[in-house]
Each structure stands twice: as structure tokens, then as C-alpha cells.
Amino acid sequence: MNSILTSAQMRLADQHTIEVTSIASIDLMEQASSAFVTAVMQLYPDKNTSIVVCCGTGNNGGDGLAIARLLQVRGYDAITVWIARFNSYESDDFAFNLSRLYHTPIAVTEFFPADQLPDIHQHVVIDALLGSGLNKPLEGDWLRMAQHINQANRQTVAVDIPSGLRADGAIPEGEYTVRAHEVVTFQRPKLSFFFPESANSMDAFQVVDIGLDEDFIESLPSDFGLVEAADIQRIYRKRKPFSHKGTYGHALIIAGSTDTMGAALLSCGASLYSGAGLTSACIPKEGLVALNASHPEVMYCSWADLPYTWGSFDAVGIGPGLGKACDNLPTILTYSSKPLVVDADALSFLGGKTALLKQLPLHSILTPHMKEYDRLFGPHGNWWDRVQSAREQAVALQAIIVLKNRYTFIVLPDGTVRINPTGNPAMASGGMGDVLTGMLVSFLAQGYDPQEAAVLACYLHGAAGNQLVAAGMAVVPASRLIAELPRAIASVGI
Ligand SMILES: NC(=O)C1=CN([C@@H]2O[C@H](COP(=O)(O)OP(=O)(O)OC[C@H]3O[C@@H](n4cnc5c(N)ncnc54)[C@H](O)[C@@H]3O)[C@@H](O)[C@H]2O)[C@@H](O)CC1
Ligand SMILES: Nc1ncnc2c1ncn2[C@@H]1O[C@H](COP(=O)(O)OP(=O)(O)O)[C@@H](O)[C@H]1O
Numbered sequence: 001m002n003s004i005l006t007s008a009q010m011r012l013a014d015q016h017t018i019e020v021t022s023i024a025s026i027d028l029m030e031q032a033s034s035a036f037v038t039a040v041m042q043l044y045p046d047k048n049t050s051i052v053v054c055c056g057t058g059n060n061g062g063d064g065l066a067i068a069r070l071l072q073v074r075g076y077d078a079i080t081v082w083i084a085r086f087n088s089y090e091s092d093d094f095a096f097n098l099s100r101l102y103h104t105p106i107a108v109t110e111f112f113p114a115d116q117l118p119d120i121h122q123h124v125v126i127d128a129l130l131g132s133g134l135n136k137p138l139e140g141d142w143l144r145m146a147q148h149i150n151q152a153n154r155q156t157v158a159v160d161i162p163s164g165l166r167a168d169g170a171i172p173e174g175e176y177t178v179r180a181h182e183v184v185t186f187q188r189p190k191l192s193f194f195f196p197e198s199a200n201s202m203d204a205f206q207v208v209d210i211g212l213d214e215d216f217i218e219s220l221p222s223d224f225g226l227v228e229a230a231d232i233q234r235i236y237r238k239r240k241p242f243s244h245k246g247t248y249g250h251a252l253i254i255a256g257s258t259d260t261m262g263a264a265l266l267s268c269g270a271s272l273y274s275g276a277g278l279t280s281a282c283i284p285k286e287g288l289v290a291l292n293a294s295h296p297e298v299m300y301c302s303w304a305d306l307p308y309t310w311g312s313f314d315a316v317g318i319g320p321g322l323g324k325a326c327d328n329l330p331t332i333l334t335y336s337s338k339p340l341v342v343d344a345d346a347l348s349f350l351g352g353k354t355a356l357l358k359q360l361p362l363h364s365i366l367t368p369h370m371k372e373y374d375r376l377f378g379p380h381g382n383w384w385d386r387v388q389s390a391r392e393q394a395v396a397l398q399a400i401i402v403l404k405n406r407y408t409f410i411v412l413p414d415g416t417v418r419i420n421p422t423g424n425p426a427m428a429s430g431g432m433g434d435v436l437t438g439m440l441v442s443f444l445a446q447g448y449d450p451q452e453a454a455v456l457a458c459y460l461h462g463a464a465g466n467q468l469v470a471a472g473m474a475v476v477p478a479s480r481l482i483a484e485l486p487r488a489i490a491s492v493g494i
């Protein structure tokens with residue numbers, strides 16, 4: 001897992017690397033700039049590409065100056081540098097890089113408060129105005145410069161972070177930033193990149209290694225970590241040669257109603273294709289023909305039998321398309337001491353029912369999307385607040401909250417958060433959450449603990465979607481995703 005650092009911690013890592021490895025801060029800036037330039041050369045291999053590097057006067061601007069020089073050294077001849085001299089501050093490394101730039105043929109123009117800004121005719125803008133040192137919203141000339149860059153509508157690549165975007169904390173609605181097509185960020189992504197509000201500031205990001213001390217970074221306490229393929233390889237357990245259906249647990253999905261039987265079928269299919277030894281469906285009887293036709297492997301369990309058969313299930317999920325039958329949830333909660341997966345209609349049913357929520361078995365997994373989350377725990381104005389609230393709720397309920405989105409936040413009972421990196425917009429269609437629920441129940445049934453099951457299910461769900469997109473699919477329906485799950489699991493190693 002890659003821990004995500006606050007900007008204050010990033011500064012610490014910076015200082016630590018300078019002290020321990022005896023690298024000078026100006027050389028660290030050179031390493032960062034060089035890594036940025038390598039990324040830009042991949043994005044724009046044509047060395048005739050005209051580029052304007054817009055620099056502030058702090059270290060982000062210092063990076064910009066070094067980037068301009070290094071691009072020129074590597075054969076990019078159409079480089080222009082703008083410097084925003086909107087206050088008297090200059091960092092030492094900025095000043096040093098400016099003196100280096102004067103030994104090159106690169107044209108440098110400095111802009112002072114209220115100066116008119118010329119039209120940008122270059123193909124690419126590199127945004128090095130402000131980085132992680134941002135401490136207030138853009139205003140005055142800084143705001144005007146950011147608006148000017150955005151209005152030019154050129155390919156824009158931000159150094160470390162789009163200017164004006166904060167690295168962590170709430171992103172207030174309507175906060176103005178440079179709008180970057182690509183962000184090349186240093187060493188670790190910023191937490192704000194994972195919040196949907198950052199979509200106003202950036203399309204994509206890539207992380208480049210600038211040589212900070214990784215052991216030190218990983219030793220810093222962090223509440224947020226990015227899940228990596230290596231985590232999945234560590235968690236996933238190969239199927240054993242002498243295993244049989246009993247080895248991989250019995251999953252029960254309580255779901256579906258007359259109008260929303262598909263949700264139940266999708267969850268059952270996902271459980272099956274994620275490897276549960278047995279999957280049973282507690283669905284209304286009118287769904288049986290469809291169930292048998294779509295997943296003949298899945299067994300049926302009636303509501304009436306539930307109290308007697310409950311003990312034979314290793315894991316239970318409840319909610320997808322459940323409709324009115326959610327009224328049975330209080331009774332179900334009296335059966336179970338094992339963690340439940342609670343999704344969709346069952347989550348909406350629990351909205352505002354604090355006493356019932358407290359009866360959930362320890363380490364149950366709740367899988368709300370944004371609206372379901374707010375229905376459960378009250379409205380939230382932004383994602384930062386929602387994630388902070390989910391951390392409090394996960395601790396209070398001793399539950400795992402899987403807060404779903406482009407980047408799903410897996411909030412653990414100790415209040416720490418795992419961010420899932422996989423998945424893509426081709427997966428943005430109905431039924432996708434039902435599939436995730438089936439996967440969660442399946443992995444629980446197979447004996448993974450709830451935290452492992454949550455990380456595994458979210459990662460593989462997104463990985464299956466990514467595989468299908470890589471194979472040429474622009475849209476991934478939920479039922480198609482199910483069929484891909486065995487291959488996604490295989491990709492982590494069988
Ligand atoms: N390990 C690291 O963190 C490294 C960081 N580097 C670069 O250093 C950057 C951070 O540099 P700095 O800390 O000098 O900060 P910035 O360059 O982001 O900002 C510099 C100055 O801008 C002022 N400022 C903040 N918000 C403002 C606003 N809204 N309007 C006007 N002025 C504002 C601040 O008071 C600060 O003095 C990173 O983003 C990265 O680009 C790299 O050079 C090398 C390694
Ligand atoms: N743009 C996207 N990028 C990554 N994952 C996505 C995207 N859109 C949807 N998903 C995933 O699909 C699932 C959708 O869940 P949900 O909204 O509950 O769907 P439904 O209720 O229709 O089953 C979540 O796991 C979410 O992370």
C-alpha cells in the first residue's frame with residue numbers, strides 16, 4: 001500500500017531526504033524537474049511543440065524554470081517562460097534556477113500586478129504557478145493568470161498539482177484553479193485527486209518518482225493509503241489442489257423483488273464467478289425461472305427456511321433490489337453474529353435508524369454510493385466532509401464502509417482509509433454495485449476477513465472493468481463484468 005501524505009508531511013519527507021541523503025534541495029528540485037520533463041516528452045514527443053512555462057516565484061515556479069531549461073537541453077526549441085511577479089517573495093531555489101536560465105536562449109517575460117497578459121498561442125502550457133504551498137484561494141492577479149491560461153484552452157500540464165487546487169482538505173464549491181489535462185505529480189498523488197470535485201481541475205494524473213526517501217515516507221503515520229496490485233497479491237490465496245466446493249464457503253444473497261429481480265441475479269452471478277464454493281439466493285419465488293436460466297449453479301433458499309438454514313451460510317449479503325422485503329431486516333439482524341454485507345435498499349431502509357445500525361454484526365460491510373451514504377448519515381456538502389464522516393461512523397459502528405465512486409474509499413473500523421485505484425467510466429451503469437455486493441459476499445464466504453474481502457472485491461471489480469476496456473470495450477454492462485471476474489482474479493496470480 002502506498003501511503004498518501006499531507007502537504008506538511010511531504011515537506012517533512014523533502015527535508016528528511018535532504019538531511020539524510022545529503023542531497024542539496026536545488027538538486028532535489030532538479031531531479032523532480034527532470035522526472036517531469038521525461039513525462040512531458042512522452043506526452044509531446046514532437047520537439048517542435050511550442051510550450052509556455054508559467055511560473056510563480058516559490059518552489060513550484062522554481063521547478064518550472066528548471067523544466068524549461070531541461071526541455072531546451074533535450075531539443076525542445078520553442079520554449080517560452082512567463083514569471084508571475086505578483087508579490088515580492090522568491091524562494092532560494094527559484095532564484096538560483098532563474099540565474100541558470102539566463103545562460104540559455106530561452107525568452108523570459110516577467111509580469112507584475114495589473115500587467116496585461118499576451119494571448120497564449122503555444123500548443124502546450126506548463127502550469128508551475130503554485131504547488132503544494134497554496135495556502136488560500138486564488139485571487140487578484142493570480143486568479144486573472146489562471147483564468148487567462150484556462151481561456152487559452154491549450155494542452156495544459158500541471159507541475160505537481162493544478163495551481164489553486166489544495167492538496168488535502170475540503171475543495172469548496174466553485175473554487176477556481178488552473179484546469180490541467182494532465183498532472184505530473186511528485187512521489188505521491190495528493191489526496192484531493194481522489195475526490196470527484198477535483199474533476200474541475202484535472203483530467204488525469206501520473207506520479208513520478210523524484211527520489212524522496214521511501215522508507216521514511218512509509219514510516220510516517222497516514223490515514224489514507226492507495227491500494228496496489230502487490231496488496232492484492234499478498235491478500236489473495238490460491239485455490240488448493242485437493243479443494244472442493246466445501247473449501248470455498250457458502251454465500252447467501254438476500255435480494256430482489258418482482259420489479260428488481262435483475263439486481264439479485266447480478267449479485268448471485270458475481271458471487272459465483274468470484275469463486276464461492278456454493279451460492280444460494282433468497283429471492284421471491286417468481287424469480288426462480290430467471291435464476292435457473294441465468295445461473296443454474298445457484299441454489300434457492302426461501303424466506304420461511306432462513307431461520308433454520310442460516311447457520312449453514314458462511315457469509316450473507318442483503319439489499320440489492322430488495323424493495324419492501326427490507327422490512328425483514330430487523331429480524332435478520334437477530335440471526336446473525338457474522339459480518340453482513342449491506343447494500344442498496346437495505347442501506348436506504350437503515351437511513352436514520354441509529355438503533356438498528358448499532359445492531360449490525362461487528363465488521364459488517366456497508367456499501368453506499370454517495371446518495372445512499374447521505375441518506376444513511378445525513379447530507380454532506382463535499383467529499384472531504386463525507387469521507388471524514390465515514391471515518392467517524394466506521395469507528396463508531398465498528399463497520400467497514402465502502403464509499404463507492406470513481407475511486408472507492410474503503411473506510412476501516414480503525415478510521416483509516418484505503419483508496420481503490422481501479423475502475424473506469426465504462427463501468428458507470430446500473431447493476432455495477434450489485435456485482436460488487438456479490439463479490440464481497442463471495443470473498444467473505446471463502447474465508448477472507450472483512451477488510452481483506454473489501455479491498456479484494458473493490459480492486460478486482462475495477463480491474464475486471466479495466467481489462468474489458470483494454471480489450472476494446474467502451475461500455476461495460478454489469479453482466480459482462482461478471483463474466484470477466486475469473487480472468488481478473490487470474491491476473492493477480494493463480
Ligand atoms: N518534496 C517536495 O515536496 C518537493 C517539492 N517541490 C516543489 O515545491 C512545491 C512547493 O513549493 P513551495 O512550498 O515553495 O510553494 P509554492 O511554490 O506552491 O507557493 C509559494 C508561495 O506562494 C504563496 N501562496 C500560496 N497560496 C497563494 C495564493 N493563493 N495566492 C498567492 N500566493 C500564494 C505562499 O505563501 C508561498 O510563499 C511543490 O508543489 C513542488 O512543485 C520540488 O521542487 C522538489 C521536491
Ligand atoms: N466512473 C467510474 N469509475 C470507476 N468505477 C465506477 C465508475 N462508475 C461506477 N463505478 C463503480 O460501479 C459501482 C456502482 O455502484 P452503484 O452506484 O451502487 O450501482 P448500482 O446501484 O446500479 O448497482 C461502484 O462500485 C463504483 O465504484
Ligand SMILES: [K+]
Nearest residue numbers: 127130161163
Ligand atoms: K502547479
